[in-house]
Amino acid sequence: MSIDVLNETEFRLDELELVACARYVMGEMKVHPQADLCLRLVDEAAMETLHVQWMDLPxxxxxxxxxxxxxxxGSDDEDPEEGVLGDIVLCPSVAEKQAAAAGHATEEELLLLTTHGILHLLGYDHAxxxxxKEMFELQRQLLLTFLATRGRNGA
Known part of the structure; x- marks a missing residue:
């Protein structure tokens, strides 16, 4: 499993923990062990450009x-497909604001968003x-079990 982290911001984070979370979620979702994922961290201006370009939202x-x-x-009945899972673009400054409003650390918010992003890449949605309900419950279970395996208290 290849997971690249491209931090294009001044925000300092534990990239190894972000990769460990992504690897855990992909493993639990039975993604092919040779699948590729890229995590890209950008500033608000770059995220706004992507948001307008792809979602037509300000x-x-x-x-x-x-x-x-x-x-x-994947499933227990069939082998998962090999390939490129895709890219997840995270905005740490937006995550920081959301974390403060939710009363937890920015790093935990970034783990949540990474989990959320992987589920979207795997076809889950919340429209x-x-x-x-299905996506957010799965997201919650994955994140809590990841944090428990990392020896941390809940999110």
Whole structure:
């Protein structure tokens, strides 16, 4: 599994923990062990440009996902497909504001957003109430079990 982190910001974070979270989520979702993922951290101006270009929405957002080979979660019955999972673009300054409002650390918010982004790359969405319930419950379970395996208290 190849996971690249491109930090184009001044924000300092534990890139190894971000990679460990991504690796854990991809493993739990039975993504092919040779799948590639890129995590890119950008400032608000760059995120706003992407948000307007791809979603036609103003202002920066916290996370955007760009699937490449449209990989889906694997199953016990069939081998997962090999390929490029895609890119996740994170905006640490937006994440920092959200973390402060939620009462947890920015690093935990970035782990949450990484998990969220991977689920989007795997075809999960939250446009409809049932989809949102499924995706957010899975996201919560994945993040909490990752944090527990890392010896940290809940998010």
């Amino acid at each position: 202002g920066p957002t916290d996370v955007m996902s760009f699937p490449m080979d449209e990989l889906r979660p 409809e109430p049932e989809e949102e």
